[in-house]
Amino acid sequence: MNEALISLRERITSGAAVVGIYGLGYVGLPLALRFSEVGMKVIGFDIDSHKVDTLSAGKSYIERLTPQRVQHALARGLEATTDFSRSSEVDALIICVPTPLNAHREPDLSFVINTVEAILPHFREAQLLSLESTTWPGTTDEELAPRLEAKGFVPGQNCAMVFSPEREDPGNPDYGTQDIPKVIGGMTPTCLELGQALYQHAIRTLVPVSSTRTAEMTKLLENIHRAVNIGLVNEMKIVADKMGINIHEVIRAAATKPFGFTPYSPGPGLGGHCIPIDPFYLTWKAKAYGINTRFIELAGEMNHYMPHWVVQKVSDALNEQGKAIKGSHILILGLAYKKNIDDSRESPAVEIMELLRDKGAALAYADPHIPRFPKMREHYFDLESVELVAERLYQYDCIIIATDHDVFDYAQLQREARLIVDTRGRLQAGANVVHA
Structure with a gap:
């Protein structure tokens, strides 16, 4: 591990690292509040000025996240901004933006790519980039890493990159952000070590895996498992309905x-x-x-x-x-x-x-x-x-x-x-x- 990454590890381990959260929606905002609650400085980035203004006023636009939690985070130094040039101020950059489908029901990575492109002019050595948005296996090393490397940033050498899929379950009273075990895969062993050092501040249980692709596939398996079983029970419902049976x-x-x-x-x-x-x-x-x-x-x-x-x-x-x-x-x-x-x-x-x-x-x-x-x-x-x-x-x-x-x-x-x-x-x- 070179000097720059050793310094990053020390800042993360001590809790002195500044955390940037990109996308302040149903995934990003709870994570921002959680890092703030454990005493870390957080800057939240979003292209939606209404969200930024709402948070800056100590209000919340997500029902389960109370204004009191937002105000507590603001008192601890949470800032919300639309100014992506401030990316140079943070040590860890966590991307939590949507990954929808396009009109042809094909993956639309535009939110992720646009976020990375907005960050790149302000990216520097000794920063950790984490992608939490759900995507296909290979996205981190095929789409994100080459963009960093084109600017001279090589994961595991002078910066770090991990994939750690979100596992938020809105409305679940038993599992908050900190309670849900978090899968994490790194581009290199050094990247994984730095990613774990970051997330262990906010999440009780970490589940390290061998690569970013494994972490990406893990998230897809979790949700495909549910989709397939829901599809099965929906089909059973139709059959039962025709037979006059209460499914x-x-x-x-x-x-x-x-x-x-x-x-x-x-x-x-x-x-x-x-x-x-x-x-x-x-x-x-x-x-x-x-x-x-x-x-x-x-x-x-x-x-x-x-x-x-x-x-x-x-x-x-x-x-x-x-x-x-x-x-x-x-x-x-x-x-x-x-x-x-x-x-x-x-x-x-x-x-x-x-x-x-x-x-x-x-x-x-x-x-x-x-x-x-x-x-x-x-x-x-x-x-x-x-x-x-x-x-x-x-x-x-x-x-x-x-x-x-x-x-x-x-x-x-x-x-x-x-x-x-x-x-x-x-x-x-x-x-x-x-x-x-």
Whole structure:
């Protein structure tokens, strides 16, 4: 280890290192707050000036991260900025930006690449660059390292580079940022050593692996495992529905087996930034090796189909009452991709809304966690969350339970609503309840 990296290790180990977090969203902001809480100086970078201004004012735009936590971090020296020239001030640069799909459902690394390109003019020796954004195996050494090397920065010699995938689980009360074991792979053994020295300040358990590619593949396996099993249980739901069987009762019964079975819940489709997207990162990369990932792609097709299946169930249920979707007033209950959070990224509720809008429905939504329909890259509705008042529930021709937040009064819904299409199995089937 040369003199520059020895100095970096000393700064990291002592806690004197300055940490830069790039992307202050659902992954980056919790990590920034965590490093601040353990006493490290943090600078948060984001291209969204609204986020920067909100944080600088001691406020939060993520429901589970309280203003008090932000204010505490500010008192400890947290700064938020849109000025990427300040990258020269930090010792560790952690990239937590989105990795979406493009219109052809192929990986879109533009946020990562643009961030790296914004950093490079200010990058210096003895800095550690960590990528946390989910991506295909090989991204760190094929896409990022060459960009640094072109500027004279060689990982393991005069700088360090690691991949350490995020494992945030919004809404999980049992696992905060510090509680979730963190996988980390380095470009070289020296890089791995420095990466571990950094993250051990903030994370209780580290899981070192042999390479950045192993770490990248680990993240994909975790999420593909979930996507495939959710695809399986969604297909089972459709089969059970045709047979007049309650799939939720079946799952509860199967889950009593103390070995060999892991329960997964069916729903209206996949949501969140990871599970609907990550499988396509591997299937795309696998094609470069001449491999067709048929099993993964089949699960993806099933999960992609689920919002369409829900809309068909709505159509059938309305037809039973002599109505069409066109002209019907339909309330979407829950906009978030899972219950008790304010995150609507890739939410199947939004796709269901678009399908219904295309068929002429008059739409409203209720989600106290998301008071106004958020800005999205591909979707928009000029709507605000409506209040669930008992006397108004009957005005809707159909209410769709898309996200089963605990704050909803389900007994009241079942009493007052004309028709409920339940995609989450929250209610027992009845005269006005249809499972989808």
